[in-house]
Amino acid sequence: MNRLFVSAGEPSGDRHAAAVVTALRSVIPELIVDGIGGPRLAESGVELLERSERLSAMGLAEAAGTIPAHWRLLRAVERRVASHRYDAAILVDYPGFHLRLAGALTAQGVPVIYYIAPQLWAWGRARFGTLRHYVRHLAVILPFEESFFREHGIPTTFVSHPLLDDPQPLPRADARRLLGITASERVLAVFPGSRPVEQRRHWEPFRDTARRVCSDLPGLRVVVAGRASELSPTDSRFAFHDDAQTVLAAADVALCKSGTSTLQAALADVPMVIAYRMHPLTFAVARRVVRVPHVGLVNLLAQREVAPECLQGQVRPAVLGRRIADLLEDGAVAARQREEFGGIRRALGTPGAARRVAELTLRYAA
Numbered sequence: 001m002n003r004l005f006v007s008a009g010e011p012s013g014d015r016h017a018a019a020v021v022t023a024l025r026s027v028i029p030e031l032i033v034d035g036i037g038g039p040r041l042a043e044s045g046v047e048l049l050e051r052s053e054r055l056s057a058m059g060l061a062e063a064a065g066t067i068p069a070h071w072r073l074l075r076a077v078e079r080r081v082a083s084h085r086y087d088a089a090i091l092v093d094y095p096g097f098h099l100r101l102a103g104a105l106t107a108q109g110v111p112v113i114y115y116i117a118p119q120l121w122a123w124g125r126a127r128f129g130t131l132r133h134y135v136r137h138l139a140v141i142l143p144f145e146e147s148f149f150r151e152h153g154i155p156t157t158f159v160s161h162p163l164l165d166d167p168q169p170l171p172r173a174d175a176r177r178l179l180g181i182t183a184s185e186r187v188l189a190v191f192p193g194s195r196p197v198e199q200r201r202h203w204e205p206f207r208d209t210a211r212r213v214c215s216d217l218p219g220l221r222v223v224v225a226g227r228a229s230e231l232s233p234t235d236s237r238f239a240f241h242d243d244a245q246t247v248l249a250a251a252d253v254a255l256c257k258s259g260t261s262t263l264q265a266a267l268a269d270v271p272m273v274i275a276y277r278m279h280p281l282t283f284a285v286a287r288r289v290v291r292v293p294h295v296g297l298v299n300l301l302a303q304r305e306v307a308p309e310c311l312q313g314q315v316r317p318a319v320l321g322r323r324i325a326d327l328l329e330d331g332a333v334a335a336r337q338r339e340e341f342g343g344i345r346r347a348l349g350t351p352g353a354a355r356r357v358a359e360l361t362l363r364y365a366a
Contacts, residue, residue, distance in 0.1 A: 001024075001028060001031065001087040001361075002030075002031070002032060002087060003032045003034070003085060004024065004031060004034075004088055005033075005034055005035050005077075005080075005081065005086045005088075005089040005105070006021060006033055006034075006035035006036075006037065006041065006089065006090045006091075007035050007036040007037065007077075007090075007091050007092065007094075007098060007101060008035075008037040008038065008041060008094065009036070009052050009093065009097055010052060010093065010194075010195065011038060011052075011053075011194050011195075012093070012260060013037075013052070013092035013093040013094060013116065014037045014039065014041055014052055014092075015040045015162075016092055016093075016116065016353075017037055017040070017090065017092045018037070018040035018041050018046075019165065019354035020092075020115065020354045020357045020358055020361070021033055021046060022044055022354070023354045023355045023357070023358035024361065025044075027362070032047075033045065033046045033047070034047045034080065034084070035047075036049055036050045036051075038051060038052045038053055049073070049077065049080060050073050050076070070096075070100075073097075074097070074100055074101060074104060077105075078104045081105060081108045081110060082108060086105075086110045087110075087365040088113060088364060088365040089102075089110050089111070089113070090113045090115055090357065090361055091112060091114050091115070092115045092116055093115070095118035098114070099118070099127060099130050099131070099134070102114065102134035103134045106133070111136040111364040111365065112134060112136055113135075113136060113360055113361050114131070114137070114138050115357050117140045117145055117149065117156075118131075128152050128154070131149075132152075132154055135154065136155070137156070137157065137360055138156040138157070139157055139159045139353075139356070139357045139360055140156055140159065141158075141160065141161045141162060141353065142158075142161070142297070142300075142301070143158055143301075143347050143348070143349065144301075145158065157356070157360060158349065159349075159353045159360075160348060160349025160350055160351065160352060160353045160356070161263065161353065162353040163263055163348070164352075164353065165351050165352065166245060167245075169245035169246065169248065170245070170246055170249050172250065174249075175249035175250040178241075178246060178250075179223055179241060179246070179247075179250050180239065181239070185221050186217070186219065186220050186221070186252050187220070187221045187222070187223055187250050187251045187253075188210060188220060188222050188223070188252070188253055188254070188255065188324060188328075189224075189225065189247045189250070189253070189254040189265075190206050190207075190210055190222060190225065190255050191244070191247075191255065191256045191257050192225075192226060193257040193259070194226070196230075198257060199230060199231060201277045201278065202257050202277060203231050205275075205277070205315050205316055205320070206255055206275070206320075207231075207235070207238075209316075209320040209321050209324065210222045210224075210235075211317075212317040212318075212321040213321050213324050213325060213328075216321070216325060217325065217329075220237075221237065221239070222235070222238045222239070223238070223239045223240070223247050223251065224238055224241075224247075225241065225243075225247045225261070226242060227240060244261065244264050245264070248264060248265055248268035248270050249268065251268075251270050252270070252271075252328065253271050253324060253327040254270050254272040254273070255272070255320060255324060256272045256273070256275070257274075257275060258274050258275065258297075258309070259297070260297070262274055262297050263297050263298060263344075265298075266298050266345065267348075269338055269341055271307070271327045271334040271337040272327075273307065273308050273320060273324055273327065274295070274296040274298075274299070274307050274309045275315045276295055276311050276315070277315040278312070294309060295311065296309050298340075298341075298344055301344050302340050302344060306341075306344075307337055310323065
């Protein structure tokens with residue numbers, strides 16, 4: 001394999017795609033890689049046609065405003081692929097754009113490996129035909145996805161979850177020292193999301209919830225996963241840090257936007273409350289088509305509600321605050337969550353996801 005195309009539309013995908021590129025270059029140092037992505041892919045030496053920071057969107061209503069930019073980018077990629085010979089392509093998550101891109105790549109004879117599959121087990125099952133026609137192999141990160149997609153005729157491999165390849169977090173004492181927190185203080189970690197749209201929807205109720213809990217439980221410290229410059233106004237009782245592992249290493253409980261942060265909390269053994277709020281139009285559609293009983297990944301993996309979920313109208317300080325207070329004040333409630341975390345951690349597989357995706361790519365390279 002001489003030339004690869006890789007695309008990641010969001011920050012998490014950028015990180016995971018860069019790890020795969022690094023794994024491939026350990027085998028093929030001279031590999032040329034072009035694509036779409038963010039700072040991690042740029043640092044790994046990928047020539048970027050477009051920066052993913054300009055593309056990120058969440059939900060049906062929010063994504064509508066990015067359609068013209070995505071359409072122009074799709075045409076640009078088609079021209080690029082027509083003028084360059086790519087041996088394979090790796091598309092990471094971001095299905096709204098990437099499934100169309102998979103069709104364009106396949107039409108020009110480029111085998112497509114899709115890493116981090118669309119959540120068709122939850123909704124969007126009309127996309128099965130697209131995956132079967134345009135994706136050579138799916139590399140999935142949740143254990144139940146392998147049998148699910150194979151049953152629908154799509155070659156699929158569970159490669160384990162890439163979170164397992166993250167560096168070991170700081171010890172609790174070191175994390176607290178870094179954040180200016182004493183050993184005796186109780187700490188609430190807050191995860192409002194990494195995408196700008198997520199932050200706009202979650203930060204205000206999460207911030208007000210944290211303030212409410214601080215008022216009810218004097219001495220509580222709050223550490224927010226993110227940059228203060230992106231989440232103003234702030235509070236003197238709040239600290240900000242952009243490394244999720246450090247935040248969780250210092251925490252006693254967490255308030256997490258539904259998504260990867262719930263798995264990060266489970267890996268760190270931090271009990272949590274899960275919350276999610278979306279555009280009303282997106283939520284109205286989701287209520288009709290979503291086929292799973294939970295939105296939190298920890299609950300989906302456990303097949304029951306391990307951590308409480310608060311959605312839409314429940315994402316308000318009075319509701320979230322009670323749930324968080326239960327975890328802080330009742331040790332039995334927190335202990336029940338921790339008892340479940342071991343099984344969740346085992347279900348995520350073993351380290352080496354990026355290496356396994358690299359091996360799949362080499363198998364299918366033209």
